[in-house]
Amino acid sequence: MGLQEYDIEVERDGLDTEEMTLNMGPQHPSTHGVLRFVVKADGEVMRKATPDVGYLHRSIEKIAEKVGYHGFMPYTDRVDYVAAMFCNQSWAMACERLAAIEVPVRGEYCRVVAAELNRISSHLLSAASMTLDIGAATPFFHAFREREKINDLLEELCGARLTYNYMRIGGVAWDLPPGFVEQTRAFLDDFEPALAEFHDLISGNKIYVERIAGVAPTSAARAVAYNLVGPNLRASGVDFDVRRDIPYSIYPQLKFAVPVGRGEVGTIGDCFDRYIVRMREIEQSVSLVRQCLEQMEPGPVLAKVPRKFRPPVGEVYVRVESARGDMGWYVVSDGSEFPVRCKIRTGSFAAMSMIEELSRGLMLADLVAVIASLDIVAPEVDR
Amino acid sequence: MQGYLDSLIAAGWFSALPVQVVYAGGMLLAGAVVLFVFILLVAGFTTFVERRIWARIHSRVGPNRVGPQGVLQWLADGLKLFMKEDLIPAAADRKLFRMAPYVVLMGFVATFAVIPFSSRLVIAEMDIGLLFVLTVTSLVVVGILMAGWASNNKWSLIGGIRGAAQIVSYEIPAGLSILPVVLLAGTLNMQELIRQQGWAPWDWTLFANPFAFVAFFLFFTAALAEGNRTPFDLPEAETELVAGFVTEYSGVRYLMFFLVEWGNLYVIGALVTTMFLGGWNIPPVTDSVFLQTLLEFLTFFFKAYFWVFVAIWIRGTLPRVRVDQLMSVCWKYLVPIAFVNAIATALWIIAFPHGNRVVAFVMTGIGAALVALFFSRVAFHLRRSRVRARNQFTLSPFA
């Protein structure tokens, strides 16, 4: 694949040694999706791990130019299928901002409920995969048990467990089904002790903490320069959350805290901070869903949007706080039914670009921890 | 075994053959019986036990289809592995690749020559029994290195080298933590070690003095590391090295590596039982030889198998350590503690040449208190989860 670097001879103590070039992926149990790393290792210690992406490139951005605004909504799920609601929401928001469409209030509440439930399930998957990569299989299954319940709830809501296609330009496709509010409340009541149990099991475990504390710390300046977003950025100490600082939807009416990494074990911005920031965000999302369910009033959920959607000429850059961070959608319209350009800038792309630098001097086992803590999913990187 | 053969020779059997041949033949036969009736069964069944226990820890069910409650799952797995295609990578070193599983198997099966099953059932009662076990298990290192190298796969190589470094390093705390037991008993003979303990907990070496107590934990940790079990399962770390040194193996060769891993758990349990938990000692309840042998066998087996259960339990709970952390735990913590332990035991023996019953009773009390504390925590968690289970949220797919 164009990486014309050969094993370099290293002279040390009069012995001729060689660096080992290892290939990690594209099929590997612990790369999150189809990712490939070319690792130059000196025994267990890595000199450099160069990522090689593009295995999951599906040219989604070009497809947007062909299928039009309405037709693109199911494709947005596949941009990040672990947290698909946010992709739906950001595409809908971009089109609404272009055409100045106002979403009914109940529609916004439905969006936030669905999105925050999706955030919980995405963070559960991320934390669980991280513990599985570190070697503990039990928290993985416990987290997925809870995630199954969220999948069931969202299946009640929109019929799908992973690629939801729930939102439409102008609102959401369907209102909450009867009984959904009670079921969600029952789930949230049941979920909080499960989360406490998860923490009991793994978050304080000495072996786990030793594995990830102090590994690959990222300073705030470097995180900003490399365009890290979301929990990765907050773990490095930068207190920024799109929901609070560039508010959209009905987030201004909801109360929530934004967890920021403090370096409580190890250095600020290390893998443990990234992990614990996500776990704390789950608690915040639970509270957000509860607030939404209380504040919702009956009403329409979908604004009237013409079938042939022709927004005026213009361009917008919409930012949404996805599970993986601030997802930016740059949509350019020329007045026709098909967008001129739809560029999706995702958090995992920047995180992936940082791995080469973070991996210098780490051990092979740490590379796995770093990839898992940065919460990289392959579809976001390649689109 | 030897005694039994002697009695047969005295009765007139095998008069034409020299004594050594009779001994060798008898022991080989006994070894074959043990291998096929005991080792394969136990190692195979342990795979099933591990999967069920692991599944319950993960709050799922585990294999329960093949046979009642899935007890024949291991047979099905074994049969499947037997029928798999025998793949050898084209660029692999064929001789070493083929030999490696057998070397590992040898290192494991040979330990059964000295492991006692009851007071009368042991293949060879060697005076250096414990030393023999330690020595022979080192063969496994050679096999792992061979497997890692011969696979012609960089990931296997890393797994093999990690495995070799780990096992060789942890032999030292394992050996050192056996020293207190040997010093207390004055012998390396496994049967003798057991005879010197009694059936009651206060007669066990575990509670004889605080240093033996510490030695028990040291030995168990070091033995887990030798057996490549979590938290020390780096050589086969699935999420990092695909399958470590067994990546390229399939079919029967793969089966042998994993038979060794699970069988090793039983060997660890047997060693722990022999050295610390009183072995097959039973209270004098019966005079019948058959019943005595049966009870002793069952006592020993269940004591040893309990530690298999504990090893599976630990695997379901703890994550994996990193290579440098593994080495630092061994060399910076276990080895110094084991040294201090051994010296302190020697001083203890000088102070109390015939043991100290008071200390034994106190230690037993402490042990019982720890067990009671543990069970109270279990009860607390069970109560809490039963409350949760009653209010558990489930969504029926047909609602």
Added chain:
Amino acid sequence: MEFAAILARVQGCFPDVAGDSQPAVGDPWVTVAAAAICDVCTFLRDEPELRFDCLTNQSGLDLQAENKLQVVYHLFSYTHRHQLVLKVDTPRENAVVPTVESVWPAANWLEREIYDLFGIVFSDHTDLRRIMLPDDWVGHPLRKDYVEQEHYHGIATRRESLLR
């Protein structure tokens, strides 16, 4: 800071930048000449009142109607919480734009993606090679006039429509 104020500050040091493009819908942008982009970006990052410390997005844009390619930069400042859009025009043949990798390391992969999908070459880039597509791919897919190659390693890229 509002767009007008930012534009005034920038035009104070770089009079050539044009800021009169105020689209009907969406964010206004500042047009910068390709040769000056690196200096403008350095200024935007280092000026204390602007402090655009993050290149939040960089994308290519193919305006076929006006027969040109554009590189669009979205800048954001975490210190002041304001944003800015920069645009650089470049011709379709021989599209060369100086890299801003030295200003923000995030530009490294973003520019590689634009090179891969649009064919805009970023001069002085440390590692300009394709990122999504294989190295031996021919063409730049996100261009409007892109026609896919007939075969790739012996696999035909066209087939008869099954909906006949």
